Amino acid sequence: MALNTDKNTKLYYSIKEVAGMIGVNESLLRYWEKEFPHLRPKTISTNNVRQYTEKDIEQIRLIYNLVKVRGFKLAAARKYLNENRGGLDRSNDVLETLMSVRDQLKLLKRQLESLT
Numbered sequence: 001m002a003l004n005t006d007k008n009t010k011l012y013y014s015i016k017e018v019a020g021m022i023g024v025n026e027s028l029l030r031y032w033e034k035e036f037p038h039l040r041p042k043t044i045s046t047n048n049v050r051q052y053t054e055k056d057i058e059q060i061r062l063i064y065n066l067v068k069v070r071g072f073k074l075a076a077a078r079k080y081l082n083e084n085r086g087g088l089d090r091s092n093d094v095l096e097t098l099m100s101v102r103d104q105l106k107l108l109k110r111q112l113e114s115l116t
Contacts, residue, residue: 009054011053012042012051012052012053013051013052013053013057014049014050014051014052015029015030015041015050015052017052018052018056018057018060021057022057022060022061022064024064024068029060032060032063035074035078036059036063036077036078036081037078038059038081039056039059039060039063040056041053041056062081063077063081065095066080066081069095
């Protein structure tokens with residue numbers, strides 16, 4: 001077992017923490033767990049408490065991107081995830097970079113408009 005040397009990185013996150021990070025309801029995360037077979041957080045059997053890892057959170061971000069941002073239906077998103085396991089990670093990184101650049105350009109535009 002690897003030692004966690006970064007004190008700011010947690011090994012497990014609660015469903016409430018993950019829902020807050022992604023900006024969705026906890027019930028939506030539970031629903032996605034039923035719909036997407038790759039999304040299976042660890043559960044503690046005594047209380048059925050979900051424990052999400054960083055890998056689980058990345059999977060949720062990919063699902064969010066497909067369903068909420070790109071408008072995929074659940075079946076299409078599930079198929080896309082199954083067919084493009086490696087390529088989707090790269091396309092999600094590209095999309096996040098593009099959205100960041102877009103936000104920076106909007107800020108720059110507002111700053112330039114305020115000067116005139």
